[in-house]
Amino acid sequence: MTGQKKPAEKKDGKDKNVNYAFMPIIMYNPSFGGQFGVMANAYFDINGKDTISPASSVAFIGNIFTNKTFFTGMFSRLYFKEDAWRMKVGLGYGDIRFQTFYELPPDIPVTWAEDDNGEFIDYQTRMFFLFAEGTRKVVNNFYLGLRSVYSKTHTEFDADFFPDEELSLFGFGIAGEFDNRDNIFNPHHGMNGRIRTMSFLEALGSTTTYSRINIDYNKYFSLGKRSVILGRIYGMVSVGDSVPFSGKNVVGRDDIRGYTNGKHRANQVYDLQTEYRRNFYKKWGMVAFTGIALATDDFKGTNYSGILPMAGAGLRFMAIPKRKINIGVDAAIGQDDWGIYFRIGETFTK
Numbered sequence: 001m002t003g004q005k006k007p008a009e010k011k012d013g014k015d016k017n018v019n020y021a022f023m024p025i026i027m028y029n030p031s032f033g034g035q036f037g038v039m040a041n042a043y044f045d046i047n048g049k050d051t052i053s054p055a056s057s058v059a060f061i062g063n064i065f066t067n068k069t070f071f072t073g074m075f076s077r078l079y080f081k082e083d084a085w086r087m088k089v090g091l092g093y094g095d096i097r098f099q100t101f102y103e104l105p106p107d108i109p110v111t112w113a114e115d116d117n118g119e120f121i122d123y124q125t126r127m128f129f130l131f132a133e134g135t136r137k138v139v140n141n142f143y144l145g146l147r148s149v150y151s152k153t154h155t156e157f158d159a160d161f162f163p164d165e166e167l168s169l170f171g172f173g174i175a176g177e178f179d180n181r182d183n184i185f186n187p188h189h190g191m192n193g194r195i196r197t198m199s200f201l202e203a204l205g206s207t208t209t210y211s212r213i214n215i216d217y218n219k220y221f222s223l224g225k226r227s228v229i230l231g232r233i234y235g236m237v238s239v240g241d242s243v244p245f246s247g248k249n250v251v252g253r254d255d256i257r258g259y260t261n262g263k264h265r266a267n268q269v270y271d272l273q274t275e276y277r278r279n280f281y282k283k284w285g286m287v288a289f290t291g292i293a294l295a296t297d298d299f300k301g302t303n304y305s306g307i308l309p310m311a312g313a314g315l316r317f318m319a320i321p322k323r324k325i326n327i328g329v330d331a332a333i334g335q336d337d338w339g340i341y342f343r344i345g346e347t348f349t350k
Contacts, residue, residue, distance in 0.1 A: 017048060020320075021041045021325055023039045023343075032066075033067045036065075037061070039059070041345070055079070060073075061073050065097075073092030073093070075090035083137065084136065086134070086145075087133065087135075091130045096124070096125045097124050099120045100123060101118055120263070121159045121162060123162070127151065129151040131149045132147065134147075142178050147172070155246060165244055168206065171199055172199060173196060175196045180192075188220060189222045196214045209242060212236065216232065218348050229274065229275070230274065234271045236255075237267065237268045249266065251295050254350075255269075264295040268295065271292060274289065279316075291310055294307055308335050311332065314331065314341075316328040319344075325344065
């Protein structure tokens with residue numbers, strides 16, 4: 001983020017170097033049941049004399065659901081040397097009780113399915129992961145670096161025709177990013193484009209061999225001091241002859257909102273979105289958004305989901321004005337699905 005200036009420190013010493021944002025979560029999720037959890041973030045400057053680097057952060061999240069799902073994780077983003085270096089690290093552990101949609105074979109009558117198209121199959125995944133990424137500014141606003149992840153998962157399905165899956169994966173890849181946003185936490189103009197890869201190789205100890213490629217592009221258009229509109233393009237692709245169940249991509253998760261039931265799962269997921277943000281009164285603001293997504297295994301249309309629309313809105317409160325950090329909640333509806341999302345910080349800024 002080139003040229004962003006931090007607010008001047010107060011001479012009376014009351015302006016803290018570390019700021020906190022905290023949000024309890026009590027809600028209902030249509031796929032997991034009742035949800036109880038907490039999100040807590042800390043924002044700080046690694047070097048108080050560095051007026052260019054954005055604030056670094058450490059985040060904690062913990063959730064437990066009434067269907068016995070739980071997840072806990074810690075994540076950190078670090079910016080230093082006048083934003084010449086950027087790092088991300090994270091680790092997480094959880095026991096996820098979710099579902100996947102089994103599409104019925106054509107022309108084969110099956111009486112146990114919920115509808116003519118197929119049936120949701122429950123599964124349980126116990127998982128642990130450790131992730132790290134580091135990039136260096138190489139020219140103007142372009143960053144280039146490496147990333148790596150270790151994960152261990154064990155998945156059991158509530159269906160005899162789905163074999164259990166146990167994976168140990170060690171992956172490495174590259175990270176490229178162009179970023180000239182005026183503020184990484186709450187941008188009003190500029191753009192951010194990223195391409196990230198991850199390859200898992202049996203030769204390096206992984207259970208299977210496949211690769212993942214993620215591309216996203218966000219463009220921000222200022223509509224005055226109080227409003228901004230953004231456009232987003234996103235794609236996540238898994239390639240290889242042996243992409244595992246856990247390596248496939250799901251419409252929803254942390255990208256397009258309004259899809260929580262895990263029905264649309266494939267090797268490739270793409271979406272287009274736009275979002276309008278407005279500060280309407282002092283620290284209060286709102287967002288409205290819409291978009292479309294699709295999932296498919298290949299460009300031939302295998303396992304094609306069709307076009308999946310979504311729309312929603314949300315409320316924001318600026319919890320840390322110094323850092324322009326918002327907290328908020330969004331509600332969105334998709335095709336035969338819906339979701340509610342609590343957040344610290346804006347969407348698409350991770």
